Amino acid sequence: MSLYPFARSVVAGILKPTFRIKVEGLEHFPKEGGVLLCTNHISNLDPPVVGVTAPRKVLFMAKDELFQVPVLKQLLNNFGTFPVKRGGGDREALRAGLKVLKEGNVLGLFPEGTRSKDGKLGKGMPGAGFFALRSTAAVVPCAIIGPYKSFSTLRVVYGKPINMEEYREKKISTEEMTSIIMEEIGKLIQK
Structure with a gap:
């Protein structure tokens, strides 16, 4: 058994009952092809929560500072996470x-x-707008609605993929595209 499925099942076994995670909208998640999964960020636990609730393996971009800790660097590399230098x-x-x-x-x-x-x-x-416009990936908004409190319900809501065709044709800016993605995440939180 490879490390990812094993670690995913262990983490799911801890997080799902602790935070009573309720997942909605999995039917919207594309079963194949590139997917840009964009979600709000309210806790350090967000990446593992998304990792255990998404129906496919999720590869994350993480701040470069996390890769300065040798043990953490090894773990992140094993999960396919790659560093990004923030601020530019x-x-x-x-x-x-x-x-x-x-x-x-x-x-x-x-x-x-x-x-x-x-x-x-x-x-x-x-960056979110850049990836959305420069790829042919489906863009899926996601909202983590919490609190992260033991034995209260944490919801993870996957939205319908954003129809990217019109935005790619209009050649809108990356900033405009990011705003559209953020609006879609906001709508999921409001529901």
Whole structure:
């Protein structure tokens, strides 16, 4: 058994009962092909929660600082996570993300770039729009609606893929595309 499925089942066995995770909208998640999965970011536990609730393996982009810790670096590399230098256009990370999508995999992003301090949806960074417009991947919004409190319900809602055809044809900016993605995440939170 490879490390990812084993770790996923162990983590799911801990997180699902602890936070009573309720998953909605899995029927919207494409069964194959590249998927850009964009979700809000309210806790350090968001990546494992998305990892155990998504129906396909999710490869994440994570802040470079996490890769400075040797044990954590090894673990992240084993899960297919790759580093991004925050605060500027990290071309290597952008290329790596496009490669993930082109190969038909799922790229998980937190467009806000950092955790929300107050739980409210923040402004998205243009990277999400870049990946959405520069690839042919399906763009799936996702909302984690919590609190992360033991034995209270945490909801993970997967939305319908955004119809990208019109946006790609209009050649809108990456900032505009990110705003559209953030609006879709916001609608899932409001529901």
